[in-house]
Amino acid sequence: MNPNKYSIIIGLAVVAAFTIIVAQSFRPNEIPNGFINDCANCHINPNGGGTRNAFGSAVENGFLSQPGPGGHVQWGSALASLDSDGDGFTNGEELQDPSGVWTGGSIGNPALVTNPGDPNSHPDITSVDRSNDISLPGNYTLEQNYPNPFNPSTVINFSVPEQSNVSLTIYNSLGQFVEEIVNENLSAGNYNVQWRAVNLSSGVYYYTLATQNFRESKKMILVK
Numbered sequence: 104m105n106p107n108k109y110s111i112i113i114g115l116a117v118v119a120a121f122t123i124i125v126a127q128s129f130r131p132n133e134i135p136n137g138f139i140n141d142c143a144n145c146h147i148n149p150n151g152g153g154t155r156n157a158f159g160s161a162v163e164n165g166f167l168s169q170p171g172p173g174g175h176v177q178w179g180s181a182l183a184s185l186d187s188d189g190d191g192f193t194n195g196e197e198l199q200d201p202s203g204v205w206t207g208g209s210i211g212n213p214a215l216v217t218n219p220g221d222p223n224s225h226p227d228i229t230s231v232d233r234s235n236d237i238s239l240p241g242n243y244t245l246e247q248n249y250p251n252p253f254n255p256s257t258v259i260n261f262s263v264p265e266q267s268n269v270s271l272t273i274y275n276s277l278g279q280f281v282e283e284i285v286n287e288n289l290s291a292g293n294y295n296v297q298w299r300a301v302n303l304s305s306g307v308y309y310y311t312l313a314t315q316n317f318r319e320s321k322k323m324i325l326v327k
């Protein structure tokens with residue numbers, strides 16, 4: 104082989120390899136908390152390259168500044184509001200920037216980040232958190248869930264004025280047991296529960312808060 108041709112081929116190979124490495128490494132830095140899952144955010148192979156996962160395909164098909172490996176990810180409310188992997192949580196919820204306002208730097212709680220391209224990686228289905236309202240409630244309360252109607256996640260707020268064994272249970276419209284989403288001994292305080300309806304059909308459901316000294320039910324509507 105002509106030595107000049109040989110060196111041109113080597114040169115092209117180096118450029119191609121460099122382009123692939125650059126393409127794999129910069130995109131995780133263009134989504135909020137993207138470094139946590141790195142290339143696994145966009146590719147089935149967690150080391151990057153090859154077939155894209157559902158989030159990577161969404162990016163590739165509509166959220167690049169230009170097609171191909173040189174395109175930059177256009178993070179914003181549109182991409183944040185999609186649920187690319189169909190796990191019931193938007194890309195923004197998974198990456199801790201639900202509104203898509205991130206433009207660099209940290210946002211949300213990195214410890215809660217899940218993979219927007221992997222349906223098996225998603226936020227906890229049910230979580231009980233102390234509310235930001237740290238006042239001590241004088242009464243038991245059970246608030247109306249929001250959003251309502253909902254699909255598939257909703258939030259239920261309640262308060263307990265004393266340390267209590269708390270149960271929060273979902274029933275269907277026939278009064279049949281569906282799921283107990285809280286069963287904990289909680290200290291006096293205000294609480295938020297996020298609940299995600301998994302494998303349930305549209306319809307009316309009831310949620311019941313029960314303690315030793317209190318019991319109340321409210322209605323909510325799942326619309327799929």
Ligand SMILES: [Ca+2]
Pocket residue numbers: 186187188189190191192193194197219
């Ligand atoms: Ca998702």
Ligand SMILES: [Ca+2]
Pocket residue numbers: 188190197217218219220221222223224225
């Ligand atoms: Ca996911």
